[in-house]
Amino acid sequence: MSKINVIHFSPLTKIMLWRENSIAAVGDWFNWSDQEDSLVKQLIKTARKEKKKSVIFVPITDENMHGFLVEKNLTEKAGYYKVDEIFFYYLHQTMRLEDDMIVANLNQFLKIDHFLLSKNFQLDHVFNEKWLEEHQNERHTFVPTVSGDKYIAKVINSLNTCNFKLFKKLTFVDFMLEGRVAEGTKKARTLGYPTANLKYDTKLPLKYGVYGVEVYIPHTDKTYNGYAFYISLNNDEFFVFETNIEKFNTEIYGWKLVVTPKIFVRENVPYTTDQNMIKLIQEDINKIKSYSKG
Structure with a gap:
């Protein structure tokens, strides 16, 4: 090539x-x-x-x-x-x-x-x-x-169902999200999982929920593993893909990110308590690590 x-x-x-x-x-x-x-x-x-x-x-x-x-x-x-x-x-x-x-x-x-x-x-x-x-x-x-x-209908359906392997089979490339990090509510930071947020005005062709991802940061030219969740805010006023980058804790507002979802873990659940959410996040991360190990 x-x-x-x-x-x-x-x-x-x-x-x-x-x-x-x-x-x-x-x-x-x-x-x-x-x-x-x-x-x-x-x-x-x-x-x-x-x-x-x-x-x-x-x-x-x-x-x-x-x-x-x-x-x-x-x-x-x-x-x-x-x-x-x-x-x-x-x-x-x-x-x-x-x-x-x-x-x-x-x-x-x-x-x-x-x-x-x-x-x-x-x-x-x-x-x-x-x-x-x-x-x-x-x-x-x-x-x-x-x-x-x-063809486009098949591709969009592969994303609607989070079938990333089928997406790659159809397009010959990985599905990726790209954008600059925007400031968020910082709620995840208080739980010990700071996130880098990509905001969109239109809905992405993905399920709302939790994902295991890879994150490429052009500024460092390095790729990291990550834990992410996709949500809508303010009655669908905008849509946010939030990613906790493993072993990375630097302020990167305005930096460009390329995020590659690898696995859909689960749908979003109603927030109850900080303790329950931390427990759920850790269970999600364990599932993602098990997937990464094959």
Whole structure:
């Protein structure tokens, strides 16, 4: 599997990039299905024919955008196809650029000569059929792709049932959660199990409950075992995946985490007393350790 160049870029910054002329594909990459397989095959074919770089182009319009894949998954899947680059392009909602500025940025500064897209994936204010006709008329092609609906339904069902082995069989990658650590209620800390919290505005396709997980911390470049639970708060106002990281007790608010659920232990139970909860947590951890030992 080839090494992929991964770039995170905001058009609001003044960071200069040395770019080669490229062909870019825009798809629903966080929910990679048969549709994206079709698209990326056409990307590779076109880029090689024109002797240009192949780019998986990921427009980010909301920091909470997510599907059943994360950046690490995308890098692995792109590697199978020997794509040259993954480009995360951040389009800020609060400081939206004029269309002409976006066009100049894409074509002149970033040297993207042509976009390949599927009509099944279009964003609200950019990279949709109308916007492309107006601003990239000679620089885009809608590629016929197979439907990925049945495949996506199977993948989502594997997560709804916490069948992570089936998820990997279907997608060829592990299911992961990725985000920056947010501050929580600190209730788990008072029980002796401080947690790192990932918060989401939309519900994850998982059961509420307790999980055995692996935690990768890019800041330390280390992987740890963990005990986690997934809950909703404030009448589903937001959703939290809280993880106690084994043998790690450092304040990491704002740090990026990649959490890989390995086993679903049990559903959540009503809170009674601190003593009962500590006993239950220890029983959960023992089950997770037994699973890890095989």
